[in-house]
Amino acid sequence: MKRLAISTACVAFAILGGVAQAFTKELKISLFAPPTHTWAKALSAWGKELEKRTNGELTAALFPAGQMGPVNKQMDLVRAGVADVAVVLHGAYPGRFDLSELSQLPFTFGKRDKIATRGSVALTGMLPQLQEEHSGLKVLYLAISPSTAIFFNNAEVDSVNKMVGLRVRGGSQIQNLILEAWGAAPVSVAPAELSDSLQKGVIDGASFNFEAAAAFRMDEVVKSVTPIAFTAASFSVVMNQDVYDGLSDEQRKAIDETTGEAGARSVGTLFDTAEEGGRAVFDGAGVKIQTISDEAYKGFVDAASGVTESVLAQRETTGRQARSFYARLLEETAK
Incomplete structure (x- = not known):
């Protein structure tokens, strides 16, 4: 009887340990831009927020500067499961994003302020019309850069x-x-x-x-x-659908609450603020x-x-x- 109790306890420990392990996930995020770019700062902050919301059960590792692959291979990396998440620059895929990249038409945004925020939120809100261009991938949100x-x-x-x-x-x-x-x-x-x-x-x-x-x-x-x-350049932040589906309810909730319009607005705001700092760099350099x-x-x-x-x-x-x-x-x- 004592042996049975010990065996039962061991099985329970193994099951519980297995469950804990199964619900811990590190997202591999691929980025073509350098670690000094606003995208790198935004994604690093997002990873920390996911970790906070899930009590450490969902974390993220960022691979910037094209460590996983060049700018025109980011979608392939996610499809193949090499990366879990990536930023896709639409302009790097000629003929693929017929609608998504219409934001690049000349003087679409004119001289308006907060272009990145306005454009990112607007384009993300139109995602249902853009899903076909991202077939097989989960689109977390879309984004627009400040004007070029x-x-x-x-x-x-x-x-x-x-x-x-x-x-x-x-x-x-x-x-x-x-x-x-x-x-x-x-x-x-x-x-x-x-x-x-x-x-x-x-x-x-x-x-x-x-x-x-x-x-x-x-x-x-x-x-x-x-x-x-x-x-203005346009982007998609995409995720491997199978990876997303395999997460726990809590982990998926953390992703859902920090992407979509919220993610687009956050990144757009960062871009608009960083644009002022970027201009100051060139002023300072003469x-x-x-x-x-x-x-x-x-x-x-x-x-x-x-x-x-x-x-x-x-x-x-x-x-x-x-x-x-x-x-x-x-x-x-x-x-």
């Missing part, structure tokens, strides 16, 4: 006619179309290679926002910036930030006006209802 400027190694551009012939890195197909409309020659360069490419003169300029440019240390190689706020007159700004807008209609018309042919989606995006971001 153009950073030059030597050229000083304060009007659209000065863009002619310049080799400029664009972050997506849409950005490349805008650059072409201005007479520039779009060049494909990975974010991690931008500073080196600018320094060596492989390219003349690059479209980026201030926060990201500072994170990639572009303040060390550029001499002027043209702050025309002409587009980089000339051009003053763009209203007339010159109108010149950039007018020259790129045909891009919006061309893209919407092309994507309507795929049955994606691009026009109605874009109209709603404009309406939501204006709130």
Whole structure:
């Protein structure tokens, strides 16, 4: 009888121990951007919040700077289970995100304030229309960067006619179309290679926002910036569906409560705040930030006006209802 009691206790201990182990999970988060980028700061903070909400049963390990794979392989990493969560830059997947990347159309957000917050919340609220583009993955939320400027190694551009012939890195197909409309020659360069490419003169300029440019240390190689706020990068934060489904109720609740609109608003706010700090970095480095007159700004807008209609018309042919989606995006971001 004593032996039975001991055996029963051992079995109970083994079962309880197994349960405790089964409900402890470390999420592997892949990020193409460096550890100084706002994405890295946001995801690190999210991991700590998950750990706090689950009493340590759900933690996160961040792998920044493309440690798990390059920018255009982030979705594959999550699908294959190499990473549990990743940030997907839509522009790195030409032809994949027909609707998600419409936020990149020229001057979509104009000169509004808090663009990253407005855009991130708006795009996340339209997720049901975007789920097909993320088939097989759980989308935690979507995000928009602050508006993009153009950073030059030597050229000083304060009007659209000065863009002619310049080799400029664009972050997506849409950005490349805008650059072409201005007479520039779009060049494909990975974010991690931008500073080196600018320094060596492989390219003349690059479209980026201030926060990201500072994170990639572009303040060390550029001499002027043209702050025309002409587009914005778009992202998805995605998770392996099987990993999510395998979590405990408490762990899934912690994720649900910190993603969706809440996650989009949090990241958007961080981006908007960091953009001010990023601009200060370039000011402090003595980089000339051009003053763009209203007339010159109108010149950039007018020259790129045909891009919006061309893209919407092309994507309507795929049955994606691009026009109605874009109209709603404009309406939501204006709130």
